[in-house]
Amino acid sequence: DGGITQSPKYLFRKEGQNVTLSCEQNLNHDAMYWYRQDPGQGLRLIYYSQIVNDFQKGDIAEGYSVSREKKESFPLTVTSAQKNPTAFYLCASTGGREVSQPQHFGDGTRLSIL
Amino acid sequence: GQNIDQPTEMTATEGAIVQINCTYQTSGFNGLFWYQQHAGEAPTFLSYNVLDGLEEKGRFSSFLSRSKGYSYLLLKELQMKDSASYLCAVTDSNYQLIWGAGTKLIIKP
Numbered sequence: 001d002g003g004i005t006q007s008p009k010y011l012f013r014k015e016g017q018n019v020t021l022s023c024e025q026n027l028n029h030d031a032m033y034w035y036r037q038d039p040g041q042g043l044r045l046i047y048y049s050q051i052v053n054d055f056q057k058g059d060i061a062e063g064y065s066v067s068r069e070k071k072e073s074f075p076l077t078v079t080s081a082q083k084n085p086t087a088f089y090l091c092a093s094t095g096g097r098e099v100s101q102p103q104h105f106g107d108g109t110r111l112s113i114l
Numbered sequence: 115g116q117n118i119d120q121p122t123e124m125t126a127t128e129g130a131i132v133q134i135n136c137t138y139q140t141s142g143f144n145g146l147f148w149y150q151q152h153a154g155e156a157p158t159f160l161s162y163n164v165l166d167g168l169e170e171k172g173r174f175s176s177f178l179s180r181s182k183g184y185s186y187l188l189l190k191e192l193q194m195k196d197s198a199s200y201l202c203a204v205t206d207s208n209y210q211l212i213w214g215a216g217t218k219l220i221i222k223p
C-alpha cells in the first residue's frame with residue numbers, strides 16, 4: 001500500500017543536540033511538507049518542497065533544516081537553535097498541481113526534551 | 115493577518131447530528147478543506163469545497179459560503195468512532211494552506 005512513513009514515532013532530544021526526523025513516501029508525490037502541531041494551535045508550516053533539490057521556508061523555519069535529495073525522502077533536522085522543540089511533527093505530501101488535491105499525512109513523530 | 119476560527123470543543127450524543135463551524139479571513143480563497151484527526155494520529159482528508167453550497171459524502175456533509183467566509187461540517191448518525199478533532203484549512207491566494215486550531219468533538223453514549 002502506498003503511504004507516508006515517519007520515524008521514529010517518539011524521539012527525545014538532549015540539550016545542544018541536533019536530531020533528524022525521517023519522512024519517506026512511496027506515493028510518487030512531488031510536493032512534501034513538514035508541520036509542527038502544538039496543543040490548541042493549528043498546524044504550522046516549517047518547510048516545504050515542490051520538487052527534488054528545492055525547498056522553501058514556511059512560517060516557522062528558524063531552528064530547523066531540511067534536504068530533498070530524493071523524491072521519496074524529506075528529512076527534517078531539529079537543531080540546537082530551536083529552543084522549544086517539544087511538539088508533534090507531521091510530514092505530508094501532495095500529488096499533482098491541482099489546488100483541490102488534499103495533503104496526505106504520515107503518523108507523526110512526537111519530540112520531547114530530556 | 116490571516117485567521118481561521120473554530121470552536122475549541124463540542125459534545126454530542128451517539129446517534130445525533132452535530133454541526134462544526136469554521137469562519138475564515140484570508141488573503142484570497144482557493145478552497146477549503148476539512149480533515150479528521152484522532153488523538154496522536156495523522157489527519158485524514160474528509161472534504162473539499164471551492165464553490166458555494168453543500169457537498170454530501172455519506173454521513174458527512176460540508177457547506178461553504180464564500181461571501182460570508184463561512185463553512186460548516188455536518189456529521190449525522192454520530193458514532194463513538196467519530197470522537198476526534200476536526201480541522202478546517204483554507205488555501206489562500208498564494209496557494210498556501212492556512213489551518214484552524216481544530217475542534218475536539220466528544221461523543222457520549
